[in-house]
Amino acid sequence: MTLYESIFERRSVRNFRMDPLNEKSMSGISRYKEELIPLFAEIDTKIEIISNLDKQAGIKGMFTVKAPYYLLFYSEEREGYLQNAGYMAQQMVLYLFSRGIGSCYQGMARLTEGEVDRQGRILTLVIAFGEAKGELRRKPADAKRLDLQELCVFKEEPGRSERELLDAARLAPSAMNGQPWRFVVYGNRIHVFMRKSGHFTYRSRKWERVDMGIVLAHLMIAIDDLWIDAVMSRLENITHKTVPNNEYVISVVLGK
Numbered sequence: 254m255t256l257y258e259s260i261f262e263r264r265s266v267r268n269f270r271m272d273p274l275n276e277k278s279m280s281g282i283s284r285y286k287e288e289l290i291p292l293f294a295e296i297d298t299k300i301e302i303i304s305n306l307d308k309q310a311g312i313k314g315m316f317t318v319k320a321p322y323y324l325l326f327y328s329e330e331r332e333g334y335l336q337n338a339g340y341m342a343q344q345m346v347l348y349l350f351s352r353g354i355g356s357c358y359q360g361m362a363r364l365t366e367g368e369v370d371r372q373g374r375i376l377t378l379v380i381a382f383g384e385a386k387g388e389l390r391r392k393p394a395d396a397k398r399l400d401l402q403e404l405c406v407f408k409e410e411p412g413r414s415e416r417e418l419l420d421a422a423r424l425a426p427s428a429m430n431g432q433p434w435r436f437v438v439y440g441n442r443i444h445v446f447m448r449k450s451g452h453f454t455y456r457s458r459k460w461e462r463v464d465m466g467i468v469l470a471h472l473m474i475a476i477d478d479l480w481i482d483a484v485m486s487r488l489e490n491i492t493h494k495t496v497p498n499n500e501y502v503i504s505v506v507l508g509k
């Protein structure tokens with residue numbers, strides 16, 4: 254199964270068998286973590302995999318699930334690091350699914366051992382993973398997501414490729430299923446925005462930025478897999494005025 258196909262069937266897994274994964278799976282994960290594509294290559298990141306088979310991993314926090322392994326994503330704290338973390342982590346989450354391994358982001362997870370590594374990178378994301386006890390997949394129609402009509406403003410009728418990209422973006426997972434992404438579609442341009450919700454605390458704003466990285470990963474994977482001629486870039490003439498209460502993130506410009 255490809256990463257693109259995984260977008261449509263993956264669900265968060267919260268019940269795991271506390272059994273080891275086989276060596277082939279573990280070495281595949283170790284190799285793949287070196288292949289993740291960053292959104293901002295200049296941001297220093299590190300991924301560590303820890304075993305919790307002895308239940309001593311020291312992962313704590315509200316809504317944190319018990320799993321045989323955790324993936325710890327450390328990042329240098331600089332502009333764009335949250336989006337970058339979501340972008341890279343989602344590639345890994347889809348890779349895990351494509352290999353039959355369940356996973357769940359752990360937004361509230363804390364590490365008893367400390368949250369800064371020796372190089373000063375901070376613990377940015379924790380992902381629980383392992384063999385699912387129960388359902389690993391679901392049909393895309395069963396995913397609880399907003400409709401495209403609620404997420405998009407269509408200024409012009411979108412073409413087939415634009416639709417395919419939006420379908421992949423729509424299914425991205427997000428913290429508390431908040432789905433902060435919004436899209437303004439002008440023919441061959443998809444402008445991506447982050448919905449600002451004024452009453453949210455700093456903590457949840459942090460997750461919205463991670464969520465935006467996740468949705469950009471879905472767009473990138475769909476562009477690659479479907480061989481769509483498109484580039485993602487920030488256009489300087491787009492401002493917050495385009496969509497009130499939304500922060501402009503990036504545009505996907507498709508070839509004509």
Ligand SMILES: Cc1cc2nc3c(=O)[nH]c(=O)nc-3n(C[C@H](O)[C@H](O)[C@H](O)COP(=O)(O)O)c2cc1C
Binds near residue numbers: 317318360361426
């Ligand atoms: C950044 C982030 C943090 C999350 N934190 C948690 C968490 O702490 N506990 C949990 O059970 N699920 C967590 N989730 C999973 C979401 O609740 C889940 O992705 C969303 O409800 C959509 O469901 P689905 O992934 O099954 O499609 C998190 C997801 C993301 C993207």
